[in-house]
Amino acid sequence: MAFTSLNIHLLPVFVFLLSTVGVDAGAAYLSNGLQNDYYRHSCPTAESVVRRVVRANVSDPSNPNNLRFAAGLVRMSFHDCFVEGCDASVLLNGLGTEKTARINKFLQSSEIIDKAKQELEKVSPGVVSCADILQYAARDSVVALNGSSWKVQGGRRDGCVSRADSADSEIPSPDLDLDGLTASFNRKGLSRDQMVILSGAHTSAAGHCENLVTRLYNFNSTHATDPSIPAAYAAQLKSLCPQRTFNDSVFIVLDTVSPFFDAGYYVTLEQHQGLFTSDQILFDDPRTRPLVESLTDNKLFEKDFGEAMRAMAAVEVKLYEGEIRNDCRMINPY
Numbered sequence: 396m397a398f399t400s401l402n403i404h405l406l407p408v409f410v411f412l413l414s415t416v417g418v419d420a421g422a423a424y425l426s427n428g429l430q431n432d433y434y435r436h437s438c439p440t441a442e443s444v445v446r447r448v449v450r451a452n453v454s455d456p457s458n459p460n461n462l463r464f465a466a467g468l469v470r471m472s473f474h475d476c477f478v479e480g481c482d483a484s485v486l487l488n489g490l491g492t493e494k495t496a497r498i499n500k501f502l503q504s505s506e507i508i509d510k511a512k513q514e515l516e517k518v519s520p521g522v523v524s525c526a527d528i529l530q531y532a533a534r535d536s537v538v539a540l541n542g543s544s545w546k547v548q549g550g551r552r553d554g555c556v557s558r559a560d561s562a563d564s565e566i567p568s569p570d571l572d573l574d575g576l577t578a579s580f581n582r583k584g585l586s587r588d589q590m591v592i593l594s595g596a597h598t599s600a601a602g603h604c605e606n607l608v609t610r611l612y613n614f615n616s617t618h619a620t621d622p623s624i625p626a627a628y629a630a631q632l633k634s635l636c637p638q639r640t641f642n643d644s645v646f647i648v649l650d651t652v653s654p655f656f657d658a659g660y661y662v663t664l665e666q667h668q669g670l671f672t673s674d675q676i677l678f679d680d681p682r683t684r685p686l687v688e689s690l691t692d693n694k695l696f697e698k699d700f701g702e703a704m705r706a707m708a709a710v711e712v713k714l715y716e717g718e719i720r721n722d723c724r725m726i727n728p729y
């Protein structure tokens with residue numbers, strides 16, 4: 396199409412406008428289409444309501460149950476973004492939805508998102524998406540666990556598709572090696588370094604025996620148990636998770652240094668106490684070891700983690716399709 400003289404006159408203005416978009420992480424509009432302070436006009440209390448609800452439900456870090464709920468929200472943000480993009484598809488109820496996937500068996504804390512949504516529907520009905528609430532809640536959970544805050548962008552719409560088989564194929568397994576993990580994150584537009592940094596969320600994580608079976612009892616044809624696990628640690632894990640008789644009420648922390656949201660996870664890896672293959676490989680593989688070593692610096696970890704979360708929270712977001720759900724557990728009736 397040829398430009399008319401009017402188009403040509405407008406062109407420099409258009410180019411200037413474009414050049415102001417997406418250049419500065421502090422700018423209101425970013426190239427991913429999401430926005431800082433997205434609800435400042437449409438629902439000014441959106442972020443504070445989510446913060447209050449999260450705090451009320453995870454506010455006592457000395458209570459192990461509170462810690463688990465906060466960790467649950469951080470994990471849920473990841474499991475949402477890796478399947479259909481960050482669109483709250485993980486929250487949908489129903490036969491065969493993501494919630495029913497094997498990989499999501501131990502996902503928890505969706506009740507906290509429901510509570511925040513119910514409060515927000517009272518003040519601003521139909522305005523704040525469940526997908527945004529989940530990302531705000533993940534940030535607020537990290538803060539509740541004594542971690543550092545970051546600016547969460549808003550503007551995601553909620554999706555209407557949720558399939559268990561997609562969750563099981565898109566979310567990486569704890570038995571993956573570095574190439575498998577990297578490929579999984581690359582598929583979502585995230586780098587290997589971002590994968591290592593985001594794995595730092597395991598600083599407040601716990602795992603169940605079911606996810607350790609391969610590493611402890613069925614590793615490969617030559618070793619029943621992963622030989623990279625120090626003998627004393629392997630014995631300890633096996634006593635917590637006896638073969639075939641483990642129960643779901645046992646959970647094992649992934650960061651043996653501290654329960655708070657800090658760089659302790661990376662120190663744990665240096666001490667060869669990574670719980671899953673996908674954790675310990677980050678230190679054992681020479682390609683990521685230098686980054687793991689540098690992330691043992693708390694200040695660097697905190698800064699990098701917030702930035703990586705912003706990148707993850709922008710994966711395949713829906714800006715125009717989808718809807719603002721009335722109830723995070725179900726798509727809106729027509």
Ligand code: HEM
Pocket residue numbers: 463466467469470473501502503567568569570576590593594596597599600601602603604606671673
């Ligand atoms: C790099 C690939 C990753 C793998 C293979 C992985 C795998 C796992 C596994 C197997 C568990 C334990 C589940 C259980 O047994 O209950 C877990 C827990 C957890 N993961 Fe990851 N994860 C990965 C990345 C992430 C990312 C990117 C985040 C968030 C940014 C995250 C946050 C968490 C949290 C907070 C928990 C603890 C949840 C709770 O205690 O309820 N993980 N992860």
